[in-house]
Amino acid sequence: MKKQLRMTHQREVILSELGRCHTHPTADELYERVKKKLPRISLATVYRNLEILSEAGLIRKLEVSGRQKRFDWDLRQHDHIYCIRCHRVDNIDLEGKKQLDLPPHENRGYEVSGCRIEFFGLCPQCRKIQQKTRKGEKKMGCKTCGTGLSDKQREVLEALARCKDACGSKDIAAATSLEPKQVSCQITALKKKGYVASPARCKYEITSEGKAALS
Amino acid sequence: MKKQLRMTHQREVILSELGRCHTHPTADELYERVKKKLPRISLATVYRNLEILSEAGLIRKLEVSGRQKRFDWDLRQHDHIYCIRCHRVDNIDLEGKKQLDLPPHENRGYEVSGCRIEFFGLCPQCRKIQQKTRKGEKKMGCKTCGTGLSDKQREVLEALARCKDACGSKDIAAATSLEPKQVSCQITALKKKGYVASPARCKYEITSEGKAALS
DNA sequence: ATTGACATAATAATAGTTACCATGTACTTT
């Protein structure tokens, strides 16, 4: 009844690409790489095999903070450090310092099978970027959030682009077909995206990012 | 320009329910509790406020292994242990042993902002369950996987239930409107769910779990 | 009384992942 594990061509390529990758890739990052060798492979196959291979102990599955699982070809005992901004993951070696044993009276009745140590912070690249853009958190990883514009947002932003000076939401309501309440709602969303700034209380103007987003 | 944080009634209830909870609940677990006090609250409000409150430092967001984020009312420095089977999370206190500083030459250029230490294993309840059901991993947390049956799966399982003894997939194909190939595909799925067992090579029979699933 | 910042409920949309199943391939046993 033992499970047989066939080393198919797909699995070979997945393994070898993971070994060539020194970046702890996610399933879809690896999929993009594997697709170059096997153009007809399915994303589901990559997911399935990463799961199977990690259960078989041929690779390691990392469950670091964030939403996506990452995979590691290096089976040796080592810990990780990850960037809280871009989510890249690097290896660290705690050398002798890994005597992290939970004292028996502290184990809460668990049958302890392991321990994970993760450091986190800003990676070298993100440190530089963070210093430049002091304005705040540009959340990454979302497709629409940051670039996309809904119809109403676009309408408001276009009206703002036509204004020479900063103007209030009432002016915009007049310049568009929208009601004042709706305008202020859209402005809130646009401010969050960085497309609108408020030079004075209750006065708004389009930012350079906002102009870029309109094009 | 500083962000104002209004302590609304919803936020008060979310905070107080989290404080009353000693289980590191997920957003939807907390939602179920809060709904009893505020029946008209929205799940999105719970998500939004847990995020806001943790950013404001009033609660702690845990990103332990697994998919769902969990929240902790206890702000004191402490670490966690979680169950790899049921995903419950308990506190641990490493007392003096938390001098986990990354040596500067090992930080890979990161600006380190913190460290997470997590133990994992089987919680007391799951240890008992695991000993009983030795058959293998019943994956938890999935809605269909385990209980749900597709139409074809149900058809095959019902045919198996009518058989007195273990039978081959060809017999089932005859007893249903399905082709042999399809039958073996469905049997594979049913075996994975634990609804079908194979007492002898290429012979199948319905399990007690399978009978229960049919009712 | 207006205005607009902040908040909410309801819902649509999204990302990541897994389930489903027809089909394909490779072992085993005859």
Place this chain on the structure above:
DNA sequence: AAAGTACATGGTAACTATTATTATGTCAAT
């Protein structure tokens, strides 16, 4: 070799957890 079955794949639908959108509500400061 043929038959029968276990294991695997590709394509896609479905699912889970989370976030975005937006009409509407509340409230403090003009």
